[in-house]
Amino acid sequence: MDVKSKTVEEWVEIGDSAYKSGDLDQAIEAYKSAIEVNSRASFAHFKCGTALSDKGNFQDAIVYFNNAILLNTEFAFAYFKRGVALLELNQYKRAIDDFNSAIKYNPDFSYAYYRKGLALFRLSKFEEALENLTKSIEINPDYMLAYFYRASTHFELENYNQSLQDYSKALSLNPRYEKSYISRGLVHSKLKQFREALADFNAAVTLNPQSIIARNYRGMIYLYLKNFKSALDDFNTIIELEPNNGNFYNNRGIAYFGLREYELALENYDRALLLITNSSQIYVNRGNSNIKLGNYIDAIIDFDKAIELDSSSAQAYFGRGNTYIHLNQFKEALSDLSKALMISPNFINALIARANVFFKLKAYDRAIEELTKAIDIKPDYARSYLNRALVFRKIEKYHLAAQDFEQFLKIYKKKDGISNKIRGWLIKSGYSSDNI
Template identity: 30%
Template sequence: MKVYRLGVICVSIFMFFSCDSQEDKKGRFLLKGNGKIQENDLTGAISFYSEALKIDPTFAEAYYNRGIAHSQLAKSEMAISDFTNAISNKPEYLDAYFQRGWAHLDLGEKYKALEDAEAVIKLDQNGYRGYFLKGLVHESLKRYAEALNDFEEAILRQPNNPDLLVNKATILFYTGKLDEALEILENAEKINPEEANLYNLRSQIAFEKSDYEAALFWVEKALEKDPGQAYFYNNRGLYLLFAGQPEKGLEDINFSLRQNSKNLYALRNKGIYYVIKGEKDQAMVYLEDVYQKDPEIPLTKRFLEQAQKL
């Protein structure tokens, strides 16, 4: 399971009107870097931002934009360093605090992410992003009541944001409030019917209700909207296992694992596959490993006990 995060990365464009040639040069390097971001040439963008920083080591916007590029390359530690430098040179840099908190969360540094969320709230009390980030951190800590409150605060500030609604619905799903979650997802669909995550969550709710046909219907719709999302394939694989199509299910699970070999939910699902096939040794390898790392993942204990009885 996961709570879906807003996938918006903002790259600001800064122009400089100055007679100082150094100002002109660093501004041009920044703009060239932004152009490379638009072309999805992240390495090229980093090179141009670095050139700007050679001219002005206090250039907060260049640190920030380079941090964005590092984040896109999943270089979270380097991104954090850049965002920290941006903040050092521009203490009330709201976007830098937000992005640094996100990067801390990616690294599992949850309490540092929480500190950045609080900083965002302090700098922008009427904005939603600080509460959004805070909600993600509390979800990762399994403090669901606090996460729900955070997302509700975010929604108060931006009520028609479908991503926020899906996050709130996800927390309700975690806490077993399935009908409340469905009601919110229906509202989110009216706002943005192209949002793949809401269909995936509907599939999870249907699965929780043992309606495997509906679960497959909704996850297929999610895949129509976002065909490259490995998480959706893993869920479809699970539903196929329960729908009596284990071989097709295994194909999806393996596809998901090729994208992320450490996904505990996919590893659990592979263990379930081997339980269904009656292969005790293989099932035990996967399920014992998952249970040791996170015993609270649903279905793990149930199928581990079944594997032990094979």
């Protein structure tokens, strides 16, 4: 067919029809024919660039947007579309220049403010991003994505309550947008509102049962809440969907560890380390499982490797120190526990472990000193009172032991073998308490 047998407008109409039906290739050919008829038809260049962008051919699209702008220097939509293409190519500063031009020629261009805010967000210029996203919302108060990214910007600025409000608004505009539930769940997690976080991750999984991201976050919340069985269910599903990600095997290992299935935990850490060879934390986790299984030499090897990979890992020094306690190598244990506390001075379990070493060495005053530090740091941690009570009882300071046992019972609240034994000792020793 002779291209010039049709007018520019006719070719553009053919292109528009193909574009609306989803046939981008036919649309592009029609727009190119329009340009061949009249190379100065800026709208034909613009439409061709738009179709190429929709195909993901951003570099080619930019050429056509360039032409549209050369032919019409005040073509706001052409600047905008070129900015979007540049944004997709991670050329954020050039994209911002184009969005500024689009706004210059169309001051009420809500989408240009939104895209500029997005580019600034990706450049970590959060205050400027917030300003532009707010402007977008002022012009178009029903634009869901502007609320979503403003919420994300508030999150980065640690404005968590404002972040929650914007994610909630985004969900009111589109209650089926999975990312809003996931992101709001993360804000709730940050605020330690774990039940609310769980509800959001549940909603995301309901919308998309194969969402690895939502299931992983939900699994992590279950781990925090010590609901290890539910966490295990999520990580099992995730691994079925994505079997080659070491982080998920590590997470499943943590769930098995919480369920006291130490062999299965070990198997998962082994698999994780085949996929991620340089993770200090996974070696720490495997070392802890080896301790539980009595594999103390293997545990030492794991903690050695963890320290080699990250010499600032307090958990690795703590784990190795704890292993040395099991091996009755108290000098080495004290050295490692002291290193852990140099890195993390408020590491409660390291203080308790060091007190345990001093107790075994009959350095009772030092043990009491360590446990008192632990109590000062975290006054509501029951184990510190229990261990200090045992030291006081050992040195026959029974009144002080009774006080600590009573404080332990007050915090611990459970009725089990430990608490029953303590209650029995208090009664036998002639101490009475409201906590007994």
